[in-house]
Amino acid sequence: MHKFKYFQQRIPVLILSMILANILFLLGAFTAVNGQAQTTVTMPVVEFVEEEDVSLYTQFTEYLINFQRRANAEVATHMKAIEKGEDLGAFFLGLAVAFVYGMVHAFGPGHGKFIIVSYFLGREVRVRQGLLLAAQMSIVHVIAAIIIVWLADVVLKAGFGIGLTEVPGVRAGSFLIIVGIGLYMLYQAVKISRNPSADIEHGHSHGHGHSHGHSHSHGGSAEGGILALAAGMVPCPGAVLVMLYAVANDMIYPGFILVASMSVGIGLSISVMGVSAIIARQTVTRILEKSGGSNSVNIFRSIMNYTGAIFVTLIGLVSFVAFLDIPL
Amino acid sequence: MFNKIKALLIVLVSFSLIGKGHIFANPDVWVKAGITYQFEEHLVTELTYLWSFDDYFSSRTIQTYDRDKNGVFGSEELTLLRREAFEPLSRFNYHVHIWVDGKKLKNLIAKNFDARIETKKLIYEFTVPLMPSANPNDAPIITSLYDKKLIMDFRFFKKNFLMVKGMMRPDCKFQIKRGKGIQSYHPQPVTLKCGK
Numbered sequence: 001m002h003k004f005k006y007f008q009q010r011i012p013v014l015i016l017s018m019i020l021a022n023i024l025f026l027l028g029a030f031t032a033v034n035g036q037a038q039t040t041v042t043m044p045v046v047e048f049v050e051e052e053d054v055s056l057y058t059q060f061t062e063y064l065i066n067f068q069r070r071a072n073a074e075v076a077t078h079m080k081a082i083e084k085g086e087d088l089g090a091f092f093l094g095l096a097v098a099f100v101y102g103m104v105h106a107f108g109p110g111h112g113k114f115i116i117v118s119y120f121l122g123r124e125v126r127v128r129q130g131l132l133l134a135a136q137m138s139i140v141h142v143i144a145a146i147i148i149v150w151l152a153d154v155v156l157k158a159g160f161g162i163g164l165t166e167v168p169g170v171r172a173g174s175f176l177i178i179v180g181i182g183l184y185m186l187y188q189a190v191k192i193s194r195n196p197s198a199d200i201e202h203g204h205s206h207g208h209g210h211s212h213g214h215s216h217s218h219g220g221s222a223e224g225g226i227l228a229l230a231a232g233m234v235p236c237p238g239a240v241l242v243m244l245y246a247v248a249n250d251m252i253y254p255g256f257i258l259v260a261s262m263s264v265g266i267g268l269s270i271s272v273m274g275v276s277a278i279i280a281r282q283t284v285t286r287i288l289e290k291s292g293g294s295n296s297v298n299i300f301r302s303i304m305n306y307t308g309a310i311f312v313t314l315i316g317l318v319s320f321v322a323f324l325d326i327p328l
Numbered sequence: 329m330f331n332k333i334k335a336l337l338i339v340l341v342s343f344s345l346i347g348k349g350h351i352f353a354n355p356d357v358w359v360k361a362g363i364t365y366q367f368e369e370h371l372v373t374e375l376t377y378l379w380s381f382d383d384y385f386s387s388r389t390i391q392t393y394d395r396d397k398n399g400v401f402g403s404e405e406l407t408l409l410r411r412e413a414f415e416p417l418s419r420f421n422y423h424v425h426i427w428v429d430g431k432k433l434k435n436l437i438a439k440n441f442d443a444r445i446e447t448k449k450l451i452y453e454f455t456v457p458l459m460p461s462a463n464p465n466d467a468p469i470i471t472s473l474y475d476k477k478l479i480m481d482f483r484f485f486k487k488n489f490l491m492v493k494g495m496m497r498p499d500c501k502f503q504i505k506r507g508k509g510i511q512s513y514h515p516q517p518v519t520l521k522c523g524k
Contacts, residue, residue, distance in 0.1 A: 041364065042492050046518070049505035062515075065481060069358055076383045237479070238356040241384035248387045 064104055071101035075242060075258055082254035098258040102265025105238060113273045115178060115231045115315050120277035122185055122308015124285075124301070125224075130274040133224045138267025140232030141239065142260050149243040175320035177230035181223065182313025189305035239263060355481035358382040361473055362485050365520065367494030371461035372469055372520070376440075376493075377424065379452040380485075386450035389413060399445050410441050414452065423475045423482065424456050425514065429467030433458070464500055465522040472517040484516055497522045 078094025106113070116137070120130055239259050246255020281304060288297045362378040381389070393409040394401060401409060417423065418438070426433040441454040462469050473482035484490070490502060500522040511517055 040493075042496075043488055044490065044492050044496070044500070044502055046490050046502040046504060049503055051506055054506075058512075065355070065515075068355070069481065069483070072358055072382060072384070236356070238384075241356060241388055244391070245384040245387045248391045 064107070068101060068104055071097050071104070072238075075101060075262075076245065079242075079246060079251050079254045079258055080249075082257070083249075083251040094254070094258055095261045098261040099265040102236075102239075102262035102267075103269050104265075105236070105262070106266040106269035113270055115227070115312060116270055116274040117277040118308050118311035118315065119181075119185075119227055120274050120308070121281055122189070122305050122312065124281065125278060127275050127278055129224065130278045131271050133228050134267045134271035134274050136225060136228035137232040137270060138263045140229055141236060141266060142263040144233050145236070145239040145243050145259055145263070146256065148240050149247055172320065174230050174234045175316050177226060178316030179313055179320065180316075181227050181230065182309055182311075182316055184223070185305070185309035185312055189302070189309045192305060193302050236263075236266060239266075355475070355478055357385045357480045359473075359480055359482045360485050361482050362489045362491070363471065363473075363518065364491040364493055365496070366455075367492060367496045368461065370465065370495065370497055370522075371463050372458055373461045374455050374457040375424070375426070375471060376453065376455045377422075377473070379482075380446075381450040381452075383448070386445075386448060389450050390445055390448070393443075394445065401443050401445070406443060409443050414438075414441055414443070414454070420475065420477075422454070422456065423473055423480060425470075425472040425474055425517075426456070426458065427470040427511075428458070428462045464520045465497065469520045470511070470517050471520075472511070472514040474514045476513075482515070490518065499523055 074097045075094070078090060078097060081090035082094055116130075116133065239262055242262065243255050243259050246252055246259075284300060285297060288300055358381070360380045364376040364378075365372055366374045366376065389409070393405050393413070395405055396402065421434075421436045422438050424436055424438075426436065436456050438454040438456055441452070443453075444451050475482070484504075500520060503519045503521070504516050505519065506512055506514065506517065
């Protein structure tokens with residue numbers, strides 16, 4: 001009885017304790033939820049600020065990058081369509097996309113443009129020869145991509161653990177050949193400047209009753225061929241990746257066709273650069289000839305011979321040093 | 329005369345293109361990216377990056393490293409991938425650029441690297457700690473993904489590319505705006521500012 005009375009007296013205390021415990025529990029739960037919210041991932045608003053003073057060049061660059069991103073994805077789509085044997089439209093559209101992609105892609109760094117331009121500034125050649133050299137380079141580009149992929153697929157898979165597009169000998173060989181061509185051009189330039197009446201390759205016979213030599217150097221077809229080989233033998237990594245994708249997905253035939261189309265596009269862009277250099281040299285030479293100074297023509301030719309030779313040599317050397325990763 | 333002018337114009341255009349080659353991008357690897365800012369006590373402690381590669385690079389890498397062709401990178405495969413394909417990027421700070429109060433952070437490290445395959449696409453995920461943690465209330469934090477060699481092109485996902493983990497002050501704002509000077513080459517630098 002006494003015990004009952006004791007409990008009866010403490011009921012309000014117990015109720016109060018329970019209420020307090022509940023409040024504490026709820027508070028704890030709230031804090032826990034709140035704490036959890038702090039670690040929850042949220043997506044904030046991001047403001048995109050359009051620039052007002054964007055140069056045309058930057059806009060153009062952005063446009064080309066975006067175009068390449070889309071075209072790059074499109075090539076894969078069309079490759080699949082060609083493989084599935086979809087209509088001719090898909091085939092030709094795929095070819096066109098790959099071609100334009102190659103053309104735009106080649107305007108970026110690499111792809112031997114600078115070598116070709118330097119070479120043609122240092123050599124007196126016709127536009128036809130420039131186009132021929134660019135075509136040779138394109139063909140070498142395609143063959144190189146296929147060989148590299150074949151090496152990657154067949155030889156390197158055997159377990160050498162070498163990066164697919166980084167077969168060392170190819171890059172090193174290419175750069176050394178370019179250095180060799182540059183040095184040969186330099187040798188010719190020195191020879192001509194020592195003996196201005198000598199024509200390294202051959203004498204000209206003009207149709208106005210006499211024949212004479214010129215103090216300029218023509219690139220022989222063999223020399224041009226070697227240059228095309230050297231500049232083209234390092235395949236475009238993009239083309240290699242496309243070809244690898246084709247091999248990995250059993251789409252070798254459409255892969256080959258599209259890489260070939262891409263390489264023709266690359267070749268066309270390089271041709272534009274090369275032909276521009278040829279026309280530039282021809283134009284300046286003609287202007288100097290018309291102004292009546294054969295001496296100034298010879299000086300100009302000599303300067304261009306040296307410039308072209310030095311640039312080709314330097315490009316090869318710098319690329320080789322970069323390849324070896326020697327800190328300068 | 330017209331022909332000569334035309335020729336000279338072609339030459340000028342060609343040379344200007346060659347001369348500006350360093351900023352005239354022709355990437356070979358295309359990456360879509362996302363970024364997560366980790367906040368602790370209103371400080372940014374680390375940034376987690378998510379990279380999704382294009383079809384070609386994904387195909388090549390998956391073919392090389394998913395040796396058992398089960399669509400998942402096992403422990404050994406992941407170790408090899410990390411060593412051969414990811415770690416070499418440390419030379420370029422993983423193409424991550426961070427400026428705190430205008431000063432560029434150097435020698436960034438990457439931790440918690442993970443790679444996986446999602447719908448035939450190669451995905452990288454890794455975290456770059458900020459040492460010391462940066463307070464966006466004191467000075468803006470600018471982050472950017474950019475490959476100086478232009479081999480890789482980075483663009484954010486169209487949606488949900490930026491996330492925040494942890495407590496961020498409500499007055500913090502994210503902005504994407506091309507910077508000035510050296511930052512002008514970076515396509516999508518993100519500026520985080522807090523306060524007024």
